[in-house]
Amino acid sequence: MRTIDKRIAPPAKLAASLVARAPTLTLAYDERCKSRLAATLDTGEAVALVMPRGTVLADADILVADDGALVRVVAAAETVVVVRARDTLALTRAAYHLGNRHTPVEIGADYLKLAADAVLEAMLSRLGVDVERATLPFHPEAGAYGGGHRHGHDATFAEDYALAQQVFAQRHGDEKEPAGNGGADHVHSHDHDHDHGHGEEDSCAHNHRHSHGH
Incomplete structure (x- = not known):
């Protein structure tokens, strides 16, 4: 079994032909956060993903296997909740309440996106925003301090x-x-x-x- 253990950091530039020929690895958000993962390329080949702890893979990331071969990450479509509002204040309030619950959220110019959760959907509906389930790739915000989620043992x-x-x-x-x-x-x-x-x-x-x- 091949091991994938490196990510080519931007702004590395690769020939488009190399990227186009690279097999793809389609992963949901939760899988893209794992530093150790038994995965299957879209070609059907079983591989071991071994990344530095704290790595969060993103759509279109280029990875390198232990034999030097390239692999391209694809963000899987998954069940999410898309939140929209008639005004900016309502959307901001929704973001505040989600943040207070430490919920991973993707932030767009006019929408919020989070993993499907019936309890959070009910809360958002009470806030007066529009809530709709969809099947889309999920790209939550990274942590403002360079890591993802901050934990209780962090200094501040x-x-x-x-x-x-x-x-x-x-x-x-x-x-x-x-x-x-x-x-x-x-x-x-x-x-x-x-x-x-x-x-x-x-x-x-x-x-x-x-x-x-x-």
Whole structure:
């Protein structure tokens, strides 16, 4: 079995004929995040994908196998939710609430795109935006700090998260504090289930369970 272990970093320029002849490897977003993956080229050949940890492959990336052969990445079409709104403010609010849940989101000029999720779709509908399922390639935003998702063990995560929660609370006046205690005993506990897979199944898909205890 051949091993694919290198990505040709841009702005490397390859002859168009070489790229055209390269076999393709079609992967969904979650698969493109894995540093270790048993995969199958579109030709039917089984290969082992072994990339540096933290690599997120993108559509049209060119990879190199251990025998020097090229492989071109194709982003698979998958079930996604496309979010549109009648005005920029509504779309921005939707992006804020998705970000507060650490949801991977693809951001376009007039749309948001996320993996299909019935709970998030219901939330978005309550926000008044248009929600539609589609089958399309999915290219979420990369992390602003060069990695994808930031984790609780990052040095500044606690401060950033506390600030985000403060902003969230200030903008949700309809969530009243219990009468009689001025809000002093209002406690938020946040349990995060991360599919980190720091072994051979690294993944950038993260599931977050938020529980609010009062």
